[in-house]
Amino acid sequence: MDVSEKAVLMEWFEWQEAPPAEFAVIGDPVSHSLSPRMHGAAFAAMGLPYRYVAVRVPEPEFEAAVARLTGLGYIGLNVTVPLKEEAFRWALNTDELTGRIKAANTLKLENKTATNTDAPGFLDVLEDIGVPPGSSVLLLGAGGAARAAAGAMHRAGYPFSVYNRSRDKAEAMVADLGLSAQVMSAPDPMGFSVIVNATSANLQGALLPVDWDRAMPGATALDLAYAVGPTPFLLAAASAGIHGYDGRGLLAAQGARSLEWWLGIEAPRSAMLKAIE
Numbered sequence: 001m002d003v004s005e006k007a008v009l010m011e012w013f014e015w016q017e018a019p020p021a022e023f024a025v026i027g028d029p030v031s032h033s034l035s036p037r038m039h040g041a042a043f044a045a046m047g048l049p050y051r052y053v054a055v056r057v058p059e060p061e062f063e064a065a066v067a068r069l070t071g072l073g074y075i076g077l078n079v080t081v082p083l084k085e086e087a088f089r090w091a092l093n094t095d096e097l098t099g100r101i102k103a104a105n106t107l108k109l110e111n112k113t114a115t116n117t118d119a120p121g122f123l124d125v126l127e128d129i130g131v132p133p134g135s136s137v138l139l140l141g142a143g144g145a146a147r148a149a150a151g152a153m154h155r156a157g158y159p160f161s162v163y164n165r166s167r168d169k170a171e172a173m174v175a176d177l178g179l180s181a182q183v184m185s186a187p188d189p190m191g192f193s194v195i196v197n198a199t200s201a202n203l204q205g206a207l208l209p210v211d212w213d214r215a216m217p218g219a220t221a222l223d224l225a226y227a228v229g230p231t232p233f234l235l236a237a238a239s240a241g242i243h244g245y246d247g248r249g250l251l252a253a254q255g256a257r258s259l260e261w262w263l264g265i266e267a268p269r270s271a272m273l274k275a276i277e
Ligand code: NDP
Pocket: 081, 118, 140, 141, 142, 143, 144, 145, 146, 164, 165, 166, 169, 198, 199, 200, 201, 202, 203, 204, 206, 208, 224, 225, 226, 247, 248, 250, 251, 252, 254
């Protein structure tokens, strides 16, 4: 299969074969990424002639790959698993919140600047689904997405508790980010307005041990992951009558924030969300 054939069928490139373009999402794997479709819809809605592609970059090749894309004239990159920490270390400049989270998902190549739009994007989602600051949140996970959500909620005034399979990682996250959050020994949803899945358990077909029958009536389940159809986390919540949302809202929110950070103009968020629904 040659590169052009692969691009048509799978819509991604190895970094050594990346075509001239203005924007890309990099990660490993990237074949599943909805970002090219979403950003393509945004550029079409904005009447901008930019091209956005998906590029596979194995972690040890991050520096070489980003140097090549810079040389090809790319303006900005989105960064996904497993490169967000590497992206943070690459940057010469970041904002204060990104510095605390120590992971970046959006890069400007010309001046080696990085930011984390998952954090403000997560707050956008809480606002969209009607969860005002002050509402109590149970955050499940202690990886990159959980760090972004925790850093953002801390700043915005959401009281929250954390549960993670590896308790030591949750404790390290709380200490590292200077949070006042309680670390729980079990993911008990009782008393929380929102229960957020920021783990990758879904990806492994694993179900988190949440006893949804203990959730408050009217509580909301928010999964940062998304899939074709409801995720296992949302299905389990629904079986106890708990309504939920998947991660496409965050994908659109963080993508819109990235676009605005690169271009300095408002992004068409509803067109972006529509493109991935
Ligand atoms: P990381 O690899 O950094 O963290 C993974 C987390 O999941 C850790 O807390 C880990 O726990 C936990 N975990 C993994 N497997 C299991 C399991 N079987 N049971 C319980 N816990 C488990 O991943 P990210 O933080 O980058 O991503 C987390 C999720 O968020 C992914 O599904 C990702 O797709 C999604 N995401 C979605 C975005 C969007 O735009 N919608 C943006 C960013 C992330 P432990 O410490 O014990 O290993």
